Amino acid sequence: MAETLAAPVGQATGRAPQSLDELMLAMDVVDTLRHQESLVSRELSGEQRDAQLLERLRQIYRGQGIEVPDRILVEGVQALKEQRFAYEPPGPSFARTVATAWVNRGRFGRRLLTLLLLLAFGWGAYHFGVAEPARQRAAQEQAQAERNRIELAERLPAALEQGYEDVLREAQAPKAREQADRILADGKAAVARGDADGARQAINDLEVLRADLRREYVLRIVSRPGEPTGVWRVPQRNPAGRNYYLIVEAVSPDGRILSLPVTSEEDGRTVTTSKWGVRVSEATAMQVQRDKNDDGIVQRNRLGEKRRGQLDVDYLMPVSGGAITQW
Known part of the structure; x- marks a missing residue:
């Protein structure tokens, strides 16, 4: 054997x-x-x-x-x-590596595709969410800086001087000219330090001042049916006292009711309104109330007048200077 x-x-x-x-x-x-x-x-x-x-x-x-x-x-x-029936795996070689990759192409392909998608998503998020907005902001800031440079060198100084001259042509009171001088000085200082926004604000302030000087109206006491002519309030600092207000509106020479900025003495807020209350003495409030009680109409309904070229209202009745916007 x-x-x-x-x-x-x-x-x-x-x-x-x-x-x-x-x-x-x-x-x-x-x-x-x-x-x-x-x-x-x-x-x-x-x-x-x-x-x-x-x-x-x-x-x-x-x-x-x-x-x-x-x-x-x-x-x-x-x-x-x-070892006739024993399997001996081939040693490492390029052909073996290629064959193994081909056999596992489905699994590796899905992983590679997932990785590529994640990379593409990350790149897109960074490009469109970070890089591109940053580039656009930088471009906008650069363009704005160039516009500011040109405006500070040419347009803003000229507009500032023109606005000042327009105010002086309208001003008929020393108070208005003093305010214009102060605004002009602020604007020139802004130009000198390269502050375009500050210079624009000064030009806008001069335009507002000029519009205020050109405005003219009569401060009329409201006496229409169903609307109060006057109201009174108990001040917070003096619970034993009363503040009296006459309800007024600004009427232009052509009969239009104007809306003006008014600051309330109760909360300090400034609102644009067509009707507000002006604080007066108790005697003045009672006088107007008796006028209305005679026939339901306030005959002497002109509380004051704002003339062109002036900043303040010339009051025809004594007032205390405060105002309210709600009652």
């Missing part, structure tokens, strides 16, 4: 297995030997004879109820020695 085992593979019995069943059985013998590591290490590596190994294999298969021909057992032992 030892001589038979020494024969080349496929010639142990004079011929190789002739059927697929015999080949599979030989592979099973090899698999059995591999799973019997202690048996293989003792019998193949030791000094016992091959016949004893074959006998042990017969006992193993008989114990499983399987009859295996001796030539198949011999083929299995020889195949195990020659």
